[in-house]
Amino acid sequence: MKIMRALMVTAAVLTVACGGGTPAGNATAPQASKELQINGAGATFPYPIYSKWFSEYNTLHPEVRINYQSIGSGGGIRQLTNQTVFFGATDGPMSEEQLKAAPGPVLHFPTVLGAVVPIYNVPGIEGDLRFSGAVLADIYLGKIKKWNDPALAKLNAGVKLPATDITVVHRSDGSGTTFIFVDFLSKVSPAFKEKVGVATSVNWPVGVGGKGNEGVAGLVTQTPGSIGYVELIYAKQTKTAYGAVQNAAGEFVKASVEAVTAAAAEAAANMPADFRVSITNAPGKTAYPIASFTWMLLFENPTDKAQSAAMVNFLKWALTDGQKGATELGYAPLPASVISLEQAALAKVKVS
């Protein structure tokens, strides 16, 4: 047995030796004392602001480390249901069935608002393209195949569209971004609603799948002639062109913080108690039509009360100080009325 032990020690030593040097005296690694690690997973849509929030919150409260992995909204719901993570995050609210399948009551907490934009990579086009819901639906149904299709040309009078094929890019994973996008398309196109439907992952008739907002943006930037849909921040950060979309009032609106806030205005006035509300194709002349709240999901009565208390504190911070950081990342802060409703609702989460 001595040999076995020697073997194991050797193996361990070699592992270290093979690593090419461990970071000695790691300055940034926090000391292991009384710290609380909370794991969460879900939507990629709010990932940029969440990673910023969790990083800032960690500097304010070094003992709380919130590890968030963006694996897609479908994944967030699934892992929450399986209780493999403490909290989930999603851009499409959980369905009644999903709520029933969860081992306990789940609460939705909107954190910020965001917009999904159609991004494209069309060689020779510098300016903004205009899309209508119907045209986007037809592109994603495979009915519109060329960039110079009459329907597209009509919306973009004066733009010289090339005769190249449209490469449709969609998400390969379960995604809230997909949910928001198809929720909008299904509202404006009966054909789309019937053929594809609304969920975090759907059966796309055409196209290429990219994993995550990152994957879609990556594919579009690398593929001439392609169109995709991503969260606004991803289009901005990757400097990909994105188009204006026609809203319910018939206006072409480019996604912006103001346009998303305008879309949320009406929903804020009639907010249901569980916060599950869709604001795509919202009324109002200045409203951007492909917008949504994004939610964090918590069990009403989690088993680990220490984590639960820490998460409630975090959310209180996110709803107040955290909101200030939203705009610079391209998210719209929550309307004040929604924030006060949520602060009241946070009391429902059991912390002891």
Add this chain to the structure above:
Amino acid sequence: MSHTAYRTLLSRLFVGACGLAVLVALIPLAFILFFVVSQGFQALNLDFFTHMPKPVGQPGGGMANAIVGTLILSGLAALLAVPVGVMSGVYLSEYPQTRLASAVRFASDTLNGVPSIVIGVFAYGLAVLPFKQFSTLAGGLALGIMMIPIVTKTTEELLVLVPGSMREGALALGATRGRAVFSVIIPAALPGIITGIVLALARIAGETAPLLFTAFNNRFFSTSLTQPISSITVQVYTYAISPYEDWHRQAWAGALVLITIVLVCSMLARLATSRVSRLRTR
């Protein structure tokens, strides 16, 4: 053309084609190494080893947590695979003709061929779902399972090579079989076995698929066995499919670190084997 000339020509062509095949295979190798080294070298700096990942959109940061994560995961894997692998190897070499031995040999070969992603699915069901927690242990388990057949095979092959006279000598001196194996035969084959273990470690340190839903990933520096942990491979994957230039650079740097691990390990192994074979031929 005479028939003989034709045959000679054909033979020359064949020899040429074989040489060409070697070149064709070495071109992608050169390409890959060139890109990984040139791209990775630009992005590699001290921060990469000592800093944590930054939030999206903020440049800089490193993979300190992922590097430590990979080391811990590989260590755990070895902890599982070395005892099971070496002992199974001992059994196979000592009792090669038993029915259990054939079954185990087949199982080991099978396990070696099972796609790593399937091992991940298995480890998820075994070590993630029941405990409701992605964890370092689950990741180590998945990697360990992948490592077992490699260690088993190396051990068996090397023990069989140990001259029978050594074993007979030990037995003649009144040693039990276990004593003979552990104090005479294994020590004789030890350098080779360790080489095999190092190579196996190099291979599993480069695995990504089995970690995706076992060890998961962690933004923070963690050494806890019951929490998710980051690894170089998963981090490279996350960065590679992202749209951010800065993350792409980090992905290349991660790839360079991985390749270096593999290279250093195989060189070490090569050195050790050449020494062993010299000893043996003496």
Add this chain to the structure above:
Amino acid sequence: MRARSQDLGFRLTTGAFAAALAAIVIGVGVALVSQSWLTIQKFGLGFWSTSTWDPVAGDFGALPFIWGTLYSSILALLIATPIALGIAVFISELCPARLRTPLVFLTELLAAIPSIVYGLWGIFVLVPAVRSLQTHVPDALRALPIFAGPPLGVGMLSAALILAIMVVPFTSSVAREVLKSVPVTQREGAYALGATRFEAIRAAMYFARTGIVGAVMLGFGRALGETMAVTMVIGNNPQVSASLFAPQYTMAAVIANEFTEAADALYLNALVEIGLVLFAITLVVNGLSRLLIWSMARGARGPRRKPAGAAA
């Protein structure tokens, strides 16, 4: 007496570890079956012959993944096999002794590069190259189904090329071993009869044919299960298409992409069932290839596993 009971103890201890190894394999099989029971019952064999993958409606058919897996693996084999055999022959029969060790080392290095590094390289180097190749395919050819589709770069061809590079070292190293086991008398006999180099090697390869088929199948097994590099370049779109340029999907890739986010039990079961079949296929392919290599080695060397001392 004491010695014998200690021997028994030794045998039982080592045997227990060995049995644990076998138990893991059985455990994998059992776990996969039990976790995919829902879809096995619901869809039966239809799961493998329908091509709708619709998580919304809860309708799952795995045909596109089987198709993508087989297409990419077979294509990769077609590219890799001649190269791998060429390398094996060159190293074992033709090259100067001084070159042998470095060449073996380099081809083994190809096998040691982690899959994720291949994928990274694939995304940033191979995919753009394939895309520009595709834009240079003449229109007349692009009308053919095999070259159809927009120039994406990601797709079947990229996946098959990456796989081919990854499979070459596996096939060539086994083929090398197999060729080594061909008795020298075979070649000497051929030379004595006035054979050219090619003819002598051909005779040796013919002698070793079962083992070589085994080596190729081993490469096939690798290609079937490869995950990361493929998922990064194949385009991840479940469709049955003949086009080399079409984005498609493989069994391993769909598990990697969708496993953490399968939102309901049926969806998850569908993914695990894909894993189960992947497991079963690799079991068969590996079993067969080992059998071939083994029977070949046995034929060449006589009964295997002579006591090591006796041979000398």
